[in-house]
Amino acid sequence: MAEAHQAVGFRPSLTSDGAEVELSAPVLQEIYLSGLRSWKRHLSRFWNDFLTGVSPASPLSWLFLFSAIQLAWFLQLDPSLGLMEKIKELLPDWGGQHHGLRGVLAAALFASCLWGALIFTLHVALRLLLSYHGWLLEPHGAMSSPTKTWLALVRIFSGRHPMLFSYQRSLPRQPVPSVQDTVRKYLESVRPVLSDEDFDWTAVLAQEFLRLQASLLQWYLRLKSWWASNYVSDWWEEFVYLRSRNPLMVNSNYYMMDFLYVTPTPLQAARAGNAVHALLLYRHRLNRQEIPPTLLMGMRPLCSAQYEKIFNTTRIPGVQKDYIRHLHDSQHVAVFHRGRFFRMGTHSRNSLLSPRALEQQFQRILDDPSPACPHEEHLAALTAAPRGTWAQVRTSLKTQAAEALEAVEGAAFFVSLDAEPAGLTREDPAASLDAYAHALLAGRGHDRWFDKSFTLIVFSNGKLGLSVEHSWADCPISGHMWEFTLATECFQLGYSTDGHCKGHPDPTLPQPQRLQWDLPDQIHSSISLALRGAKILSENVDCHVVPFSLFGKSFIRRCHLSSDSFIQIALQLAHFRDPQCLALFRVAADKHQALLKAAMSGQGVDRHLFALYIVSRFLHLQSPFLTQVHSEQWQLSTSQIPVQQMHLFDVHNYPDYVSSGGGFGPADDHGYGVSYIFMGDGMITFHISSKKSSTKTDSHRLGQHIEDALLDVASLFQAGQHFKRRFRGSGKENSRHRCGFLSRQTGASKASMTSTDF
Numbered sequence: 001m002a003e004a005h006q007a008v009g010f011r012p013s014l015t016s017d018g019a020e021v022e023l024s025a026p027v028l029q030e031i032y033l034s035g036l037r038s039w040k041r042h043l044s045r046f047w048n049d050f051l052t053g054v055s056p057a058s059p060l061s062w063l064f065l066f067s068a069i070q071l072a073w074f075l076q077l078d079p080s081l082g083l084m085e086k087i088k089e090l091l092p093d094w095g096g097q098h099h100g101l102r103g104v105l106a107a108a109l110f111a112s113c114l115w116g117a118l119i120f121t122l123h124v125a126l127r128l129l130l131s132y133h134g135w136l137l138e139p140h141g142a143m144s145s146p147t148k149t150w151l152a153l154v155r156i157f158s159g160r161h162p163m164l165f166s167y168q169r170s171l172p173r174q175p176v177p178s179v180q181d182t183v184r185k186y187l188e189s190v191r192p193v194l195s196d197e198d199f200d201w202t203a204v205l206a207q208e209f210l211r212l213q214a215s216l217l218q219w220y221l222r223l224k225s226w227w228a229s230n231y232v233s234d235w236w237e238e239f240v241y242l243r244s245r246n247p248l249m250v251n252s253n254y255y256m257m258d259f260l261y262v263t264p265t266p267l268q269a270a271r272a273g274n275a276v277h278a279l280l281l282y283r284h285r286l287n288r289q290e291i292p293p294t295l296l297m298g299m300r301p302l303c304s305a306q307y308e309k310i311f312n313t314t315r316i317p318g319v320q321k322d323y324i325r326h327l328h329d330s331q332h333v334a335v336f337h338r339g340r341f342f343r344m345g346t347h348s349r350n351s352l353l354s355p356r357a358l359e360q361q362f363q364r365i366l367d368d369p370s371p372a373c374p375h376e377e378h379l380a381a382l383t384a385a386p387r388g389t390w391a392q393v394r395t396s397l398k399t400q401a402a403e404a405l406e407a408v409e410g411a412a413f414f415v416s417l418d419a420e421p422a423g424l425t426r427e428d429p430a431a432s433l434d435a436y437a438h439a440l441l442a443g444r445g446h447d448r449w450f451d452k453s454f455t456l457i458v459f460s461n462g463k464l465g466l467s468v469e470h471s472w473a474d475c476p477i478s479g480h481m482w483e484f485t486l487a488t489e490c491f492q493l494g495y496s497t498d499g500h501c502k503g504h505p506d507p508t509l510p511q512p513q514r515l516q517w518d519l520p521d522q523i524h525s526s527i528s529l530a531l532r533g534a535k536i537l538s539e540n541v542d543c544h545v546v547p548f549s550l551f552g553k554s555f556i557r558r559c560h561l562s563s564d565s566f567i568q569i570a571l572q573l574a575h576f577r578d579p580q581c582l583a584l585f586r587v588a589a590d591k592h593q594a595l596l597k598a599a600m601s602g603q604g605v606d607r608h609l610f611a612l613y614i615v616s617r618f619l620h621l622q623s624p625f626l627t628q629v630h631s632e633q634w635q636l637s638t639s640q641i642p643v644q645q646m647h648l649f650d651v652h653n654y655p656d657y658v659s660s661g662g663g664f665g666p667a668d669d670h671g672y673g674v675s676y677i678f679m680g681d682g683m684i685t686f687h688i689s690s691k692k693s694s695t696k697t698d699s700h701r702l703g704q705h706i707e708d709a710l711l712d713v714a715s716l717f718q719a720g721q722h723f724k725r726r727f728r729g730s731g732k733e734n735s736r737h738r739c740g741f742l743s744r745q746t747g748a749s750k751a752s753m754t755s756t757d758f
Contacts, residue, residue: 027220027618034234035227057119057159066111073107084110126157126170135299136597151299158301163289167301174230175602176221179214182608185595186629189605202628209625217615217623221608232607235614241471242322248315248450248469249384249534250541254664254675255440256466256482256641260424260547260685261656263462264490265499268417269366271462273359273501274489276333276415279456280352282484283311283412294476294644306473310481313453314409315469317391324472327410334411334515336447337365338419339377341515343407348509355493356503362458365512366417375524376517378531381446385530393526397519404515414452416443421461434699437543437663437687440465445534454478466662475662475675480644486659487648539692541665544699546686546706550723551714554681559717564640565589567676567684570713574705575636575672635671639664643678651680663687670694672702684710 072079087106135147143151158166183206191199225231241252265271285291286307294302312327331347344361346353353361382390382397398405408414422439425432440457448455448467455467464486468478496502519527556563569589595604613626641661649658661677666689673689686706690697714723 027615030235030618031220031224031227034224037234038228038230057115057122062111062115065115066108069107069111070104073103080110122157123170126154126167127172129154129157130167130170130300131172135297154299162293162301164286164291164293164304164307165289167293168304171229171301171303173225174232176218176225176231177603177608179218179608179612180210181603182605183210183214185605186609189595202625205625205628209623213616213621213623213626214612216619217612217621220615220619221611232611235611236607237471238321239614240610242315242324243320245387247384247386247533247537249442249445249448250537250665252470252665253441253450254468254470254475254662255437256468256478256662257436257440257660257687258423258464259486259490259657260660260679263423265495266462267359267499268458268460268462269359269362270495270499270501271464271489272362272415272417272456272458273355273357274493274495275456275458275464275485276346276358277352277355277501278485278488278493279311279481280346280412281488282481284352286310291480294480306477309472310453310477311412312410313472315451315453315471316409317387317394317451319388319391322387322391322471325409330410330412332407332411333413333415334408334449334452335362335365335415335417335512336380336449337368337417339372340365340368340370341376341379341404341408341517342512343411343515344415344512345510346412348506353509354503354506355489355501357506357509359501360505361509361512362417368514370514373517373519375519375527378446378527379517379519380449381527381531381534383448383450384445384534384537385526386533389526389530393523396523397517400520401517404517407513407515408449409451411452414449414455416447416455416457418443418447418457418459420459421463422459422465423461423463433545433547434543436463436465437545437689438538438541440467441543441663441665441689442534442538442541443467445538446531468662475639475641476644479641479659479662483643483645483648483659486657487645490657491648491650542690542692542697542699543663544688544703545660545663546688546703547660547683548686548707548710549683550711552680552682552684553678555714561589562593563678565593566713567640568638570709571636571638571674571706573713574702574709633668633671635668636674637664637667637671638674638676641675641677655680655682660685661687663689665689666691666697670696672697672699674702674706 084106087109088102091102221231293304309326312330314325315322316325332343332345335342335344342365422436453472457465553563556566609629613630616623658679663675664673666673669691675687677685688699688702690699
């Protein structure tokens, strides 16, 4: 998901709407707009907090304070020290007939001011507390007395039950790191991968940058950091994602998989009904802020802003840049099946349809015999086209088929009912998993609406998956939603013995509305060209999924290492195949942890250099160092998909009912995209992608190297030496299939579900 190199081609003389401007101060204008957007978000959240409870206080706390003041006043005590009398004097006299009412109003105004001041004090105190990063520097599993005190104070000032956005106005601003430290860390990070000559040249460029341009660029970033709450996030969204003109498919979107070894029901409509109902239950909890905020390492709250655009969101293409359109609400989903588009309502009289009713509506779509209209079948390929091309065609489409286009773009999300099965099969487990990953990432190029925040994909055998547009949020946000969806539709909603959703159909519901596209002749050729380009892009991506079950997180913990550091270094070993020893491995793991903690505390390298580069482009300052940094092509792009809600899954009794994660396309034409997820304590699943057109990469070859590297690293520890002997003693290929597929049958049969992929 490393796409920062896309910012290289942006035009610094463009405003947000694409118009040319003078150079009189474009960077100051952008800083002003960033702050304006930031303050608008703060105000909107303040109003939302006021309606749902002003965290960490609540409306009841105001009532308690007002009652206490009234009681004190009744007892002839003045807690306001004379302020209420002054307030009464400023209120209208009303002829002296409402003297008691004036007293009540004065008490209410004083209580409101005191209440607001107390809340403001709590927010300031919490912001100061959250600025402490000392806990990150402590050894894993150890907690000093100052950190324990800090954690207790954070919990006290956070209130008893913080809601999703409770911390937003108390989070400290993103700090701007020292530019000298950032350059030093960057040089340290590239030293192992550059030759002596290249590194010396890079170091010279870095020193020249520090001497000539760094202080001016840093000044602008500090100015922005004081005006906006985050000095980099809005620029990252705009220049990395929204200004990119590349197709979204493969280049930007990513996917999330279903349970790997089981499918709760083989009925496509039933699985769609339960999944859509579960997703909309999540949206309901999201709107009510009933989702607990994410805590880093269980202690420090993370920003929840990205949750705001999960649903009712579409990335609208533009000629120069896209923009994100988010609706407050939507009570329908857009459904695609066999080349036809449908508008399917999800609510009846303002209440969510039951899973069985939703299943009925999906079944009606599946049973609809009407054929696709000419060019309608491949229409969605336009969303997989280069963004400028799609923007121009969309202008004509919006004129000729406005109602149908609005039904799709205004939907809560997009649902694709695929006509083919997918998922793990007994006959060819490796190939079937690879095909499953490819179907989720690219599909057939015309059966996903890639602009939507996400597309729910339901295959003919009941297998599920997500295709997610990346600009609105990062993977942990959609991963959190997906965990809730799988756990809810499987364990909470469940299925009847015949595989249908529980409950009864509703025959009074109207049929889903078939969307009619009046496609003008001039866009027919555009659809054909978009489909051709999408097929080329789809056929060029090589997806490979590696379920590794010889060991998992529990073994890594026994080695007293960070699980993420263990995997990251194993991936580097798989990529370069350098010999390692235990001492060097521990040094590398410690270094990875130090870099990770620096990034977590806002002292990372990547975003700071990116923001400095953006400022330099606005100012037309040529920096060879920054240009080189942001033109580098990273051949190994990795990401972990964290399992954040283990309480939703019973991994001991149902070990196979855990999401198998997801993947993304390679960031470089000659590189790899690798995603991994820890499935419980005993398994790790890797999702690998590369370009078939590259002669330097092969996803299956890297998958073999990853398995070898994991075993090599494990064998450095006495507790893991037997894994390598067991793996190689049983034969590599047979062991791979056995540990990745057949060994999971026990867990699958243990769970009392309707059917599996077997």
